[in-house]
Amino acid sequence: MTPGPNSLPTIAELDVEGKRVIVRCDLNVPLADGAITDDLRIRAAVPTLRALLDRGARLAVCSHLGRPKGKVVEELRLASVGVRLAELLGRDLTETRDVVGEEAAMACESDVPVVLLENLRFEPGEEANDPAFADELASLGDAYVNDAFGASHRAHASIVALPRRLPCAVGYLLADEVTQLERLLHDVERPYVAVLGGIKVSDKLDVVGNLLEVVDAMCVGGAMAFTLLVAKGQKVGRSLVEDDRVEDVKEMLQRAASKNVAIHLPVDVVAAESPEPGAAHKTVSLSRIRDRMGVDIGPKSAKRFSEVIAAAKTVLWNGPMGIFEIEEYAHGTKAVATAIAEATRAGAFTVAGGGDSAAALNELGMTDAVSHLSTGGGASLELLEGRDLPGIRALRDAGRRNQ
Ligand code: ADP
Ligand code: MG
Numbered sequence: 015m016t017p018g019p020n021s022l023p024t025i026a027e028l029d030v031e032g033k034r035v036i037v038r039c040d041l042n043v044p045l046a047d048g049a050i051t052d053d054l055r056i057r058a059a060v061p062t063l064r065a066l067l068d069r070g071a072r073l074a075v076c077s078h079l080g081r082p083k084g085k086v087v088e089e090l091r092l093a094s095v096g097v098r099l100a101e102l103l104g105r106d107l108t109e110t111r112d113v114v115g116e117e118a119a120m121a122c123e124s125d126v127p128v129v130l131l132e133n134l135r136f137e138p139g140e141e142a143n144d145p146a147f148a149d150e151l152a153s154l155g156d157a158y159v160n161d162a163f164g165a166s167h168r169a170h171a172s173i174v175a176l177p178r179r180l181p182c183a184v185g186y187l188l189a190d191e192v193t194q195l196e197r198l199l200h201d202v203e204r205p206y207v208a209v210l211g212g213i214k215v216s217d218k219l220d221v222v223g224n225l226l227e228v229v230d231a232m233c234v235g236g237a238m239a240f241t242l243l244v245a246k247g248q249k250v251g252r253s254l255v256e257d258d259r260v261e262d263v264k265e266m267l268q269r270a271a272s273k274n275v276a277i278h279l280p281v282d283v284v285a286a287e288s289p290e291p292g293a294a295h296k297t298v299s300l301s302r303i304r305d306r307m308g309v310d311i312g313p314k315s316a317k318r319f320s321e322v323i324a325a326a327k328t329v330l331w332n333g334p335m336g337i338f339e340i341e342e343y344a345h346g347t348k349a350v351a352t353a354i355a356e357a358t359r360a361g362a363f364t365v366a367g368g369g370d371s372a373a374a375l376n377e378l379g380m381t382d383a384v385s386h387l388s389t390g391g392g393a394s395l396e397l398l399e400g401r402d403l404p405g406i407r408a409l410r411d412a413g414r415r416n417q
Contacts, residue, residue: 022184022192022406023413025062028157029181030071034122036155037063037185038172040164040389041077041095044373048089052376053098055164058389060102062161062185067105067127074122074155075099076113076131076172078165084138096130103128113137114150122154140171148175161185163192164390166405167397173405177412184409187389192406194386195397198365203327204230209319209350211236212333212370215259219266220399225330226269231276233319235311235335235346239280242267248300251285253308278322282312284336284343291340310336311346320353329354329364331371331384332395338374347374355383367394 028035039059044051059075066073080090096109107128110118113136121129131154134140139147148171152158158180160166165173166188176182198206208229210218215238225232234242237254244255245263270277285306286295297312311319316335323329331354335346351374358364366375367388375381388394396403 021413022189022409023182023416024189025065025159025183025185028159028183030066030069030157033071033156034074034154035066035071035157035159036074036076036151036176036180037066037159038162038165038176039063039075039077039185040162041075041092041099042079042164043095044369045080045089045094048094050094050098052373053102054372054376054381054387055389056095056098057102058187059099059161062159062187063103063128065186066159067103071157072125072127072129074129074131075107076134076151077162078135078140079133080135082133082135084135084141086136090133090136092130092133099130100128113140114147114154118154134170134172141168143169143171143175145175147171148179152176152179155180158182159185160405160409161187162405163188163388164393166390166403167393167401169404174408177408181416182409182412184406188406191388191390191394192397194365195367195388195394197363198328198330198398199228199400202228203363205326206328207231207233207322207326207330209233209235209323209329209331209354210333211238211335211347212368213237213254215241215256215263218333218395219259219262221332221395222266223269224399226266226273226275229275229330231278231322231326232270233278233322233350235280235315235319235350236333237308238333239311240308242277242279243300246279249303250300250308251303251306253283253303278318280308280311280315281318282314283308284310284312284345286343289337289340291342295342309340310343313345313349316346316349319350323350323353323357324360326357327362329357329362330398331364331366332368334370334374338370338377344374348378351375351378351380351383355380358383358385367391367398
């Protein structure tokens, strides 16, 4: 067994036989009318759960789902997630109606192999990292495993308080995410290209700042590109722009220039009257956008980005190139995904992160097209910003205490 990254305590070192192990997973899947639209995160949780069961552990699986903000929201019960998890595990599981309390305690004391606790965020103590709630949650098990990479940037009770209370270890998914993502920060094969898109430049400025230290080039699309274009003095019509970030972006562009990082921006766009499906739209060069809104990168930009990607040995992709949820505006995202898939086949190390980027790949049937598809949106960005995630720090500290 290889040691966990950053010398995190591993499952192999944890005594689990006959124990009830609380496993914090990230089963926060996208739902539409109560149905799971992408089960990537549930599938990704299975290897750790199987390994623990094989070693004779009984499990108390827990996760959040959506944003119930500390109260019970019927549509956000984990029931449908439980059904899918049971199918994937090939085991029955017992779902509790509450996160903690008498019923949960009885289920966890029984010998049923897998208990699924109710949505952690139904309890206000989860997000508040309330010690009393953490005590109650910890009392349900004998040991703790964190496999919830997508939630490890949150200082919530199930993430940071449990490792202080129970013998603990890092799950396989979390360990793998950290290992793969850290490959993008050190010893990368060059050229290293970051392909960035999505909605807000403000969400991604910190990561862009950190990436400038390591990448050779960036291709920027999505709504995010328009703030960069404005910073360069271009007119972008009614495209989404974050006016209060233009100055920060100007500084960032200067830093990029001083570090010889090439920033590729769209030269043509799909210009629409409105962002609604069915709105009048046409592909124009950027200078002809007039008062329309840019909703996707155009074919010339897609071709340029694809050439840059084809020459890369390392690619990070975060954020769609346009409003990919609308089919007519998904071409740029599809072109970039295809170029990344080809680069992967040609031997490049490629990583996609971000909830919507993963959803786009899933919709295109291309989740296997990258070397690593991260299950974490915010968590993967924070890691790439060079930050120590609270959940990982908590495991590391617990590991040190045990030495
Ligand atoms: P990720 O979740 O992959 O990090 P973001 O959440 O930053 O990505 O952004 C995804 C959203 O950005 C999508 O809902 C998409 O419709 C939107 N988007 C992308 N390009 C544009 C654009 N040109 N105008 C408006 N919205 C856009
Ligand atoms: Mg998103």
